Amino acid sequence: MLQVRDGVLRVLLWKRAREPFAGRWALPGGYLEPGETLEDSIRRHLAVKVDVRELSHLEQLDTRSEPDRVPDEWQLATSYLGLVPTDADPGLPDDTAWHPVDRLPPTAFDHGAIVLAGRDRLRAKLSYTNAGFALAPETFTISQLRDLYGAALGHDVSATNLQRVLLRRNVLEPTGSRREPGRSGGRPASLFRFRSRELAITDEFAVLRPPR
Amino acid sequence: MLQVRDGVLRVLLWKRAREPFAGRWALPGGYLEPGETLEDSIRRHLAVKVDVRELSHLEQLDTRSEPDRVPDEWQLATSYLGLVPTDADPGLPDDTAWHPVDRLPPTAFDHGAIVLAGRDRLRAKLSYTNAGFALAPETFTISQLRDLYGAALGHDVSATNLQRVLLRRNVLEPTGSRREPGRSGGRPASLFRFRSRELAITDEFAVLRPPR
DNA sequence: GCAAAAGTGTTGTGTCTACACCCATGT
DNA sequence: ACATGGGTGTAGACACAACACTTTTGC
Numbered sequence: 001m002l003q004v005r006d007g008v009l010r011v012l013l014w015k016r017a018r019e020p021f022a023g024r025w026a027l028p029g030g031y032l033e034p035g036e037t038l039e040d041s042i043r044r045h046l047a048v049k050v051d052v053r054e055l056s057h058l059e060q061l062d063t064r065s066e067p068d069r070v071p072d073e074w075q076l077a078t079s080y081l082g083l084v085p086t087d088a089d090p091g092l093p094d095d096t097a098w099h100p101v102d103r104l105p106p107t108a109f110d111h112g113a114i115v116l117a118g119r120d121r122l123r124a125k126l127s128y129t130n131a132g133f134a135l136a137p138e139t140f141t142i143s144q145l146r147d148l149y150g151a152a153l154g155h156d157v158s159a160t161n162l163q164r165v166l167l168r169r170n171v172l173e174p175t176g177s178r179r180e181p182g183r184s185g186g187r188p189a190s191l192f193r194f195r196s197r198e199l200a201i202t203d204e205f206a207v208l209r210p211p212r
Numbered sequence: 213m214l215q216v217r218d219g220v221l222r223v224l225l226w227k228r229a230r231e232p233f234a235g236r237w238a239l240p241g242g243y244l245e246p247g248e249t250l251e252d253s254i255r256r257h258l259a260v261k262v263d264v265r266e267l268s269h270l271e272q273l274d275t276r277s278e279p280d281r282v283p284d285e286w287q288l289a290t291s292y293l294g295l296v297p298t299d300a301d302p303g304l305p306d307d308t309a310w311h312p313v314d315r316l317p318p319t320a321f322d323h324g325a326i327v328l329a330g331r332d333r334l335r336a337k338l339s340y341t342n343a344g345f346a347l348a349p350e351t352f353t354i355s356q357l358r359d360l361y362g363a364a365l366g367h368d369v370s371a372t373n374l375q376r377v378l379l380r381r382n383v384l385e386p387t388g389s390r391r392e393p394g395r396s397g398g399r400p401a402s403l404f405r406f407r408s409r410e411l412a413i414t415d416e417f418a419v420l421r422p423p424r
Numbered sequence: 425g426c427a428a429a430a431g432t433g434t435t436g437t438g439t440c441t442a443c444a445c446c447c448a449t450g451t
Numbered sequence: 452a453c454a455t456g457g458g459t460g461t462a463g464a465c466a467c468a469a470c471a472c473t474t475t476t477g478c
Contacts, residue, residue, distance in 0.1 A: 392449090
């Protein structure tokens with residue numbers, strides 16, 4: 001589960017109490033109940049940590065089956081990428097915390113690799129889908145959105161060009177209202193919102209488009 | 213397992229003898245052995261149908277867990293996309309056949325949806341990776357490659373532009389040799405080959421590139 | 425007026441499509 | 452010579468990045 005928090009892309013991790021990997025950080029999750037869907041299962045396990053309504057997007061990453069990924073046991077795991085808007089602040093149990101994705105603590109199992117795979121998937125999808133909606137509040141200014149994209153992508157993003165790309169692609173729409181400037185002045189910023197809050201591809205054919 | 217065969221993108225299906233879905237067509241695959249990797253398992257099951265050395269690419273699609281996807285039983289399945297070069301002609305058991313992906317026969321379980329998901333994954337990757345290597349023979353002319361891309365993408369592709377895109381991206385390299393024209397004449401075509409036969413992203417940042 | 429923050433105008437660059445044209449071969 | 456198929460030249464459309472400039476606010 002990823003979120004931009006304090007201007008940094010973070011992942012929710014849970015500190016393991018028991019062996020194996022006692023004291024190391026792990027992704028939330030757990031066993032599948034009979035007859036349960038993978039998605040239902042991850043939502044159920046997450047609900048213990050976070051209110052599920054806060055989840056703005058959830059998608060499957062992959063299934064890992066290497067026999068040595070869990071010591072002394074052969075165990076399959078299907079990983080999911082979950083996103084939470086930056087303005088959500090779920091109350092957390094004591095043994096969980098948001099860790100910067102680019103400075104992970106020692107993790108249990110292959111969870112470090114899974115987090116990086118999730119980060120990479122998010123970065124890719126920010127380029128060619130409307131995935132930003134899942135990180136952003138309901139309405140926002142372009143500079144707020146620039147900061148979110150910057151944190152998620154790991155490099156500076158120009159507000160000017162971000163605005164133009166997302167407006168050209170019809171991903172954003174103006175709400176009509178504005179945000180009052182802070183005490184240091186400045187022009188009031190217009191508020192925007194994502195036209196859709198469901199994942200959609202916005203830049204389908206990079207090349208080799210079908211002919212007219 | 214997909215292949216361009218007779219100028220059409222096809223999938224290898226296996227005719228089920230037993231219930232459920234007796235007589236309908238299913239994807240090759242089967243149960244996982246204890247301690248076995250998913251990839252090893254699919255390769256093992258495929259080896260019965262096709263020589264595994266013919267597989268030029270294999271990647272995981274997704275894991276399906278809907279309780280009603282198999283009647284009277286709750287069963288998880290992880291699907292894979294396998295590609296076979298167009299010039300491979302594996303001998304097949306009697307109960308398997310290559311079916312056009314765009315005109316699938318009635319399929320068992322959710323296998324029809326899986327095939328379409330694989331097709332869509334292939335189409336997307338042809339745009340921004342070197343995935344074409346997995347459909348093409350070792351060496352080929354641009355027009356052969358155009359036909360392969362056309363069959364896989366489902367629309368006409370211009371040889372002119374295909375050549376320029378793939379050369380600009382350094383995906384193809386000339387072999388130096390040529391192919392003799394047929395009896396109807398025509399300029400002899402140069403032969404090309406893919407520089408790499410491992411999947412690689414060739415058009416990384418569609419937009420929002422990192423600054424210099 | 426001046427600083428701060430937001431937003432627009434403009435120019436340049438690179439990638440792709442479309443299409444005209446040229447090249448090398450067989451008959 | 453002419454048909455056939457391969458390949459190149461070139462121009463236009465478009466999306467994007469960069470950066471200068473203008474707008475609107477607080478102090």
